[in-house]
Amino acid sequence: MVVLSAARWVRSRLSDRFWRVQEVLKYARHFRGRKNRCYRLAVRSVRRAFVRSTKARREKKRSLRALWITRIEAASLEHGLKYPAFISNLVKSQVELNRKVLADLAIYEPKTFKSLAALAQRRRQEGFLAALGDGKEPEGIFSRIVHQHY
Amino acid sequence: VAKTSLTSPPWPEVKLPDPVEEAKYHAEVVRKVNGLISAGEYGRLFAVVHFASKQWKITSEDLIMMDNVLEAECGDRIRMEKVLLVGADDFTLVGRPLLGKELVRVEATVIEKTESWPKINMRFWRRHSFQRKKIIANPQTVLRINTIEIYPRLS
Numbered sequence: 001m002v003v004l005s006a007a008r009w010v011r012s013r014l015s016d017r018f019w020r021v022q023e024v025l026k027y028a029r030h031f032r033g034r035k036n037r038c039y040r041l042a043v044r045s046v047r048r049a050f051v052r053s054t055k056a057r058r059e060k061k062r063s064l065r066a067l068w069i070t071r072i073e074a075a076s077l078e079h080g081l082k083y084p085a086f087i088s089n090l091v092k093s094q095v096e097l098n099r100k101v102l103a104d105l106a107i108y109e110p111k112t113f114k115s116l117a118a119l120a121q122r123r124r125q126e127g128f129l130a131a132l133g134d135g136k137e138p139e140g141i142f143s144r145i146v147h148q149h150y
Numbered sequence: 151v152a153k154t155s156l157t158s159p160p161w162p163e164v165k166l167p168d169p170v171e172e173a174k175y176h177a178e179v180v181r182k183v184n185g186l187i188s189a190g191e192y193g194r195l196f197a198v199v200h201f202a203s204k205q206w207k208i209t210s211e212d213l214i215m216m217d218n219v220l221e222a223e224c225g226d227r228i229r230m231e232k233v234l235l236v237g238a239d240d241f242t243l244v245g246r247p248l249l250g251k252e253l254v255r256v257e258a259t260v261i262e263k264t265e266s267w268p269k270i271n272m273r274f275w276r277r278h279s280f281q282r283k284k285i286i287a288n289p290q291t292v293l294r295i296n297t298i299e300i301y302p303r304l305s
Contacts, residue, residue, distance in 0.1 A: 047281065050272035057269075096247035097234060101198050101205045105235075108207075109196065112235070112242045119244070125164040132159060 068099040075106035079117035081124075089120035092127070180304050183241045187302040192238035195298045197256055200232040200248075212295040214258070220291045222260050228293070230256040236300055243300070255299045262292040 014020075021039050027049065028035055028042040035041040073083035090097070095116070097105075106113045151157075186192060196209045202216045222228060233254045236243045243249060265287040274281045 047272065047274055050270050050283070051274045054271050054273070094246040095234075095244060097198060098205050101207050101234075104207045105198075109237060109242075111239075112237050115242055116244070125166060128159070128161050128164050129166065 065099060068103040071103040071106055072099060075103075075113055076117055076120075079114055079121075081117050081121055085124055086117065086120045089123040089127070090116065093119055093123045095119070183243075184302045184304050186241060187300055187304075192240065195236060195238050195300065197233055197237075197254065197298050198235035199230045199256055200234060201230055205234065208256070208295045208298070210295055210297055213261075214293045214295065216291045216293070217266070217288050218291065219263070219289045220260060220293075224260050224263060226260050227296070228258045228260065230258060236298070243304075250303075252303055253301060255297070255301075257296045257298075258293045259296055260291060261294050262290075264290055264292075266290050 024046055025036075025039065025042055027046045030036070031042070031045055033041075035045040069083065072086070076083055076086040097116075102113075102116075105116070194209055196207060198205055198207050201214075202218060202220075204216075206214055208214065220228075231251055233249045233256060234245050234247060236249060236254050243253070266289075268285045268287050271284040271286055272282065
């Protein structure tokens with residue numbers, strides 16, 4: 001006789017359940033407690049670990065930049081300059097070094113960092129002098145003190 | 151006129167050194183540094199190079215790994231042209247923003263072109279039956295910095 005459909009008592013059953021479970025447990029082997037052994041608990045922990053690692057990859061850039069800024073601030077304070085003054089004057093002197101490299105120079109090349117701080121300090125003083133101008137009062141304005149005669 | 155809070159600026163008064171004396175001092179420094187470079191009396195040189203949209207602080211015999219593809223075969227020699235800073239023990243040359251190509255020469259060789267370790271990107275939104283998992287392997291290139299040379303052409 002011709003049988004066109006499988007008999008009802010034949011079900012398809014998993015044969016590689018062990019390897020599917022190991023795929024998840026291998027990422028949980030260094031966890032603490034029962035979540036490194038039991039699949040049900042491990043699935044939840046591994047999922048949270050993956051999500052946290054994706055979010056941390058975006059946060060890492062921000063926290064590294066904050067670390068560099070802290071280090072540059074500490075190094076420039078050793079040379080008598082504050083961080084905003086240092087960075088703004090370096091940029092105005094057309095020195096385009098980024099914070100990562102400045103932090104590395106502050107750690108490993110102290111003499112170079114000192115020369116950069118001196119450059120920023122000199123540019124800052126030139127900026128102050130330029131802001132003061134000539135010292136003359138603008139035309140058409142008389143002096144501040146106005147004598148009132150009653 | 152009486153002194154108010156606005157008579158003098160909030161910063162301490164600044165006096166710049168004499169421009170003539172300063173010019174003499176600058177010329178002397180440039181002469182000394184030129185002499186040092188031409189005599190070859192520097193030790194190891196380090197350079198800050200802008201490459202692959204990142205800045206690297208490199209020396210000779212350094213290994214660098216970039217997170218992208220380079221259109222050069224393994225074993226090709228590459229010259230890095232955007233040099234921001236070059237320094238030795240006694241002097242530094244700071245570019246504004248770049249140093250000239252006739253002043254510095256940085257050479258590197260491409261060693262390896264591989265993929266990164268498989269990074270897992272997962273998004274999960276609880277109580278919404280939403281989870282997506284993606285495995286990413288970026289291409290990476292490894293370069294070895296061979297030499298950094300400077301030529302005494304300061305002015």
